[in-house]
Amino acid sequence: MFPPSAGGRTRTLVTGGAGFVGSHLVEHLLAAGDEVVVLDDLSTGSARNLAGVADNPRLEMIHGSILNSKTVAQAMRSCDRVFHLAAAVGVKLIVEQPLRGLRINIHGTENVLTAAIEHKASVLLVSTSEVYGKNTADRLREDSDRVLGDPLLSRWTYAGAKGIDEAFAKAYCDQEGLDVAIVRLFNTVGPRQTGRYGMVLPNLVGQALRGHPLTVFGDGLQTRCFSAVEDVVPAMVRIERDPRARGQAYNLGGAREISILDLAREIIATLDSRSEIELVPYEQAYAAGFEDMRRRVPDNTKAHDLVGYEPTTPLTTTIMRVAADLLSRERLGSDAMPLASAGSFRGVI
Structure with missing residues (x-):
């Protein structure tokens, strides 16, 4: 990895830093003493996610898209490293807007990688367990095969695009010397995650809080874990x-396997909700022929051996934090607002 910038502090770019995972990462980096630049177009993120650190003098926020190579280069200037999270996320969103997903996830990622080479910044590419597709392995290892469905189904657009992102990263590492590592996230959950794009846990928690039936597909x-x-x-x-992570991919997932039906039951019990559970055919939410994975369980051994990764937060704790x-957000009025218009977001602050 590259040394800190001239000022002594590490200067870090976080693309998608106003999103769910990105905003938590920004807070973590600022707490560690980094200077942080956030690049986000607020299409699925929210400035409100960063309200708690918006006045930090070591935070710079740029409202822009990774599809604009000049904007990416501006954001990358003087940065030592990049955490690349900006993406069109969620299978539901990609199924509905496949072209948008392909452009952002492929062209946007190449813009970030090429700018990182030019500015000599290291990169952590944040990928997804979706790259494994329909693989039915007991536990998915980083070298497990990718098993995808019909390439003409938009269901597989997200998995395909993120796989191409990883291929780009590895090629730039091997051919251009880019210092890059990859993490594949498995159903990361917590506060600030929105259910608008099909994310199951915040959707179910929101239904339980309102006393509505918890809709479980199939x-x-x-x-999931x-x-x-x-x-x-x-x-x-x-x-x-x-430095051992260079050119490698790492799973980051939970340790507890749970069915979505049992997840719904646990949410009801944890929140003392009177809601019932309603089984809903996939066709009511997705196009006919939609395929869901019956099981997706990570093998976290590689990340554990490298950095001691050990998921320890109980699911009930996460449920309560998401509910709170x-x-x-509902009290603040943000729940009814489009994410892209929630809060104030200056060009640079």
């Missing part, structure tokens, strides 16, 4: 700093 027996954002973010930073965050 038979609800599909399983949810990981708390406060466990994931420090591991991301440690991986980026470790949703209630707070």
Whole structure:
């Protein structure tokens, strides 16, 4: 990894820094003493996510898109490293807007990688467990095969685009000497995550708080491993700093496998909600023929061996924190506002 900038502090660019994971990362980096530049177009993020650090003199916020190579180069200037989180996220959003997803996730990522080479910055590329597709392995390792469905189905656009992102990163590492590592996030959850793009936990928590039926797709027996954002973010930073991570990918997921049906039950019990559970066919939310993964469980051994990654936050704790965050946002009136217009976001502050 590269040395700190001339001022002695590490100067870090976080693309997508006003998003869910990005905002938690920004707070973590500022607490560690970094100078932080956030580049975000607020299409799915919110300036309100950074309200707690907006007055920090070591934070610079740039309202712009990674699709604009000049904006990316401006944001990258004097930065020592980049955490690249800006992306069109969520399968639901990608299914509905595949062209937007392809452009942002592929062209935007190449803009970030090429700017990093020019400015001699190291990169942590934040990818997704979706790259594994339909692989039915008991536990998914970083070298597990990618198994995707019909390439003409928009369902697989997100997985395909993020896979290309990883291929770009590895190629730039091998051919151009880019100092880059990759993390694949598995169902990261916590405060500030929105349910607008199909994210299951905030959706179910919001329904439970309102006393509405918790809508579970299919038979609800599909399983996931949810990981708390406060466990994931420090591991991301440690991986980026470790020179052994160069050119490598690392899973960051939860340790507890749970069905979505049991997740709904746990949310109801944790929040003492009177809501019931309603099973809903996938066709009511997605296009006909939508494929969901019956099981997606990470093998976290590689990240554990490198940086000691160990997810420890109980799911019930995360549920309560998400509920408190949703209630707070509703009181502030942000829940009914489009994310891109919530809060004030100056060009540079």
